[in-house]
Amino acid sequence: MKAPSRFLHPQRTIDDLKELRELTGDDDGAQRVAFTPTWAKARKWLIEKTAELPVESHTDAAGNLWFTLPGASEKCLLIGGHIDSVPNGGWLDGCLNLMAGVEIMRRIHTEYEGKPPVTIRLVDWADEEGARFGKSLFGSSAFSGHLNLEEARLLKDRDGIPLPTALAEFGIDLETVKQAGNEAKNAAAYLELHIEQGPVLLDLGLPLGAVLGTCGVERHAIHFHGQAAHSGSTPMNRRRDAFLAAAKMATEIYHITERYGGVCTIGSCVTEPGIVTSVVEDCTISLDQRHLDASSLAAMLMKAKSASERFAQEGNVSVSWERIWEIEPVIFNRTLVEFCDAAILETCGVSHSLPSGPLHDAAEVSRAGIPTVMMFVQSLHGISHNKIEDTLEEHLGLCVEAFDRLAEKTMEWIVKRERGSAGC
């Protein structure tokens, strides 16, 4: 394990995060929902925090907030995060990334005496959580060009306010948000640090992990249709019990993940008529399947479909599937994953590589063709999107150190590649 740069002060990141928590949180947790006054307040604070650095800052067409520390090369190292939170959110989700990024800019500015080898850019993506309009990765998907404008035009919050109206209040025209893609110019790599939103590192007793990519998702509603019948007068062998068929899927999805890895979740079950005196006529369950490997994800879906058909046949009911949403897996850049792993090893002496089940802005940046990697830090309760979200202060320190090392390795790589291509 190597000593960190003497110009890096992880405690400053921790202090910044605590300051932000005081400013924008309450007893129920973080309240920085995107496109709200508290979110705007947090961004103003972020700009003030970078005032000591010679950075240029502006918001792009999608409302993403960029800070640029110019370097010897125009080639850019991007570091990203999001200051927005879910309502009653955790104090680290999204802003740990940003404040670690600010500290790394400080370190680089000092260490290179104002002349970093490459340009460093920090980006605060707009509305990663999608908490208000139900559409996550807003800013980064505008940047990548994957944002579905037709869908976005129709989104409304709980009070019926349309997304375009809310955006206009922040000077954003929904119709032009994809111009944010211009910010990708000269981008050579993208790094994102994030608190793990699950218990993998916690279970392994490890502070940090290198993220291999974000899982692909297949999300469906599965509808079983049987026949309502009186609970007292209908013999068991005469029933067409939609709940029986649907319920068999619960065990099946665990068998599927035993075979293929990944995760499957039945999060909702609705029964009709849903009364104590009738066999269930209609039963609808939701199924969320995730895997880092596209072919494994496809196989998991196929297995679940054929199982549902088998259970339907056994119970003399019918089954139909409706796709709610899907996204392909995003595999992060292999070299950057190696750098991330090495940076963690140098910091903690032990590393681990893992996929991310939840999506992150990094997935959209990777889809935009920019070499990307993420680093995870352990979540103390294996939980996020909750006021009890937390990470040991010791681990916070380690993650800033390791993330800084990853930034340094990546800068060197960008320089080397530039020289390599210049030499061709």
Place this chain on the structure above:
Amino acid sequence: MKAPSRFLHPQRTIDDLKELRELTGDDDGAQRVAFTPTWAKARKWLIEKTAELPVESHTDAAGNLWFTLPGASEKCLLIGGHIDSVPNGGWLDGCLNLMAGVEIMRRIHTEYEGKPPVTIRLVDWADEEGARFGKSLFGSSAFSGHLNLEEARLLKDRDGIPLPTALAEFGIDLETVKQAGNEAKNAAAYLELHIEQGPVLLDLGLPLGAVLGTCGVERHAIHFHGQAAHSGSTPMNRRRDAFLAAAKMATEIYHITERYGGVCTIGSCVTEPGIVTSVVEDCTISLDQRHLDASSLAAMLMKAKSASERFAQEGNVSVSWERIWEIEPVIFNRTLVEFCDAAILETCGVSHSLPSGPLHDAAEVSRAGIPTVMMFVQSLHGISHNKIEDTLEEHLGLCVEAFDRLAEKTMEWIVKRERGSAGC
């Protein structure tokens, strides 16, 4: 097979039923919900139908409507049914019983030239279905004394009208309904004909069956409590999935009935938070268990409880049970079941004995200590509480014949018993 009495005209019963259907039904089925104007209209029609007979009629303290054809003995043969229906109900459920009873009174009056050996009483029980206030067997449970007044005082319909208010509109004081028990005086036997509300006779290809009794019922809400967790970031082996544990009960209840007989139904499943991106934290299912044998019913309940505890343990969730309702099995009078079986054999050449899963007024009469039996006629689609409820016209004719034979055998039995006790 013997020829029926030449004074019996089953076609009159069928014609009466069709007339009632015209008068009180619409395109969606029967609409004779108790304590509504249509129900009152049906009762008025019923009184008119009996006008040709020298019967006395009155309603008792619970709103049950009694018709008395006096006989040589004060000992009474009771025949019962209910003219009330569920909304959009079938044309036979409840009123087939009554109109067969009217025809039997006509036959006895003619055949015995106005001097029946025993007194014959026909009763139209008030609110068998409980469609408006959610409490079935209102009139007959007031008669038996089993009505829970504390519960009944609190019942309201969908418009918030309390049961006591609705009763008052029909001249009934809830506080005095149990005085209906006075009608039990001199009651020697109770007979009830009913359309089967399931497919047992249909599957066996038989028109009629003798009913052994009504099943006991154990009705519970079973609540599994786990832990909400992100569908993407929570490894399968870390989940505390309340739906997984609850779903295992679906198959289990079929295993239980394979072993013990009876029926078990999970009619409702509710998941919380019930969203596609979270493992289910809370899952509540309803379980309705029925058996004619009390010890088998108790064993079924015990098996279900221990299975739920096993599934909870396997899934690291907790489970709790809440009893919604229970009633013990009611076994009908053995001699009357034999008479019923013999009457069916004489009518069709083939009979079958079966329990009733659904409850009927007969269960309450039996609980009041009056020797009781029911006869079932085949349901064409194995279905009731639905406008498609139907019975072959040929079977309707047979059931009136067989039920009349049962009445005759029972009258003879009452006379014989009276003589027997007089001779002591």
